[in-house]
Amino acid sequence: MQNRFIDLYSDTKSKPTPGMRKAMAEAEVGDEQKFEDPTVNRLRETVCTLLGKEDAVFLPSGTMCNQIAIRVHCRPGEEIICDKQAHIITSEGGGPGANSGVVFHPLDGPRGTFSGAMVDAAVKDPANRYAPRSRLVEVEQTSNRGGGAVWQLAAIEDVAAAARRHGLALHMDGARLPNACVASGVAAASFAAPCDTLWLDFTKGLGAPVGAILAGPKDFIHEAWRVKQQLGGSMRQSGIIAAGALHALAHHWDRLAEDHDNARRLAAGLAEIKGIGLDPAGIETNIIYFNVTKPGWTAPRLMQAMKAENVGIGAFSQSMIRVVTHLDITREDIDAALAAFRRALA
Ligand SMILES: *Cc1c(COP(=O)(O)O)cnc(C)c1O
Secondary structure (H helix, E strand, O other): OOOOOOOOHHHOOOOOHHHHHHHHHHHOOHHHOOOOOOHHHHHHHHHHHHHOOOOHHHHHHHHHHHHHHHHHHOOOOOOEEEEEHHHHHOOOOHHHHHOOOOOOEEEHHHHHOOHHHHHHOOOOOOOOOOOOOEEEEEEEEEEEOOOOOOHHHHOOOOOOHHHOOOEEEEEEOOOOOHHHHHHHHOOHHHHHOOOEEEEOOOOOOOOOOOOOEEOOOOOHHHHHHHHHHHOOOOOOHHHHHHHHHHHHHHHHOOHHHHHHHHHHHHHHHOOOOOOOOOOHHHHOOOOEEEOOOOOOOOOOHHHHHHHHHOOOOOOOOOOOEEOOOOOOHHHHHHHHHHHHHHHHHH
């Protein structure tokens, strides 16, 4: 068993570094919702430049970014076209239905991605009053349930062109956009350009404790502020947490390459263990899904066995496990975790 708990459950498990805590402690602050917090304002400007968008609104979570974006883009009874396992479908508590009254047209493409032709086929005839009105297309960069798969820029442009053909907006859930940028070498602004709106999370690979930011056209962000107010997302001296986000952008972006190296190392090791079904060639960023194939074993059983080894992993179904590398996972942790997997499944 390890001395230290190695938590591979999610990249949300990292703790703020001493440097980040110092930046947060020393942050200049003011009343955010009166635009008087200089640190939040600096974060907004930094992200607008990074993404090439007009304006941005700082929010407590990525989920709230999606919920607000959907509410501003869509009216009740309208439809969102996205992957069948998108976070907005599987993991936001039914928020799009509860908050915006929308329905989904789920697409079944490879690893959480889809094509412009699939969007063309999904869009409803606006003259057909029996069908919901198609309004929004959503892409997830990287695709979480797709195993951290990166949307190629050409694929996003293909989907954006289809959205435009039908007068639909394109929204990107960029929870792990930084991972996609580092893995592909494509600039964040290039991925953002075909999208009307997008957001990125500071609490995933970037390693900040709180916060996400939603960016888009000025009039869109103006409306987003109204919904932020309605949902109770307007904050006060949030420069304290915005300072963590700024520190993360400056210091934790390029280092995501280490997480990707660690994920590849972990996947290669896991693929060699009897009782695990995994193709390591599919690992593009920091997320690994694999199947428990040992006779008589289930994913929850392996999760328990690994907990006894002091390693945290996530059972996502009866057979499927997810592990994620992040800021607090070293190369030595990867080797220790692999040794623990070998013992557990011996
Ligand atoms: C984590 C995640 C979210 C939600 O972000 P929170 O900050 O946890 O609310 C949305 N989409 C994807 C793809 C995610 O992985």
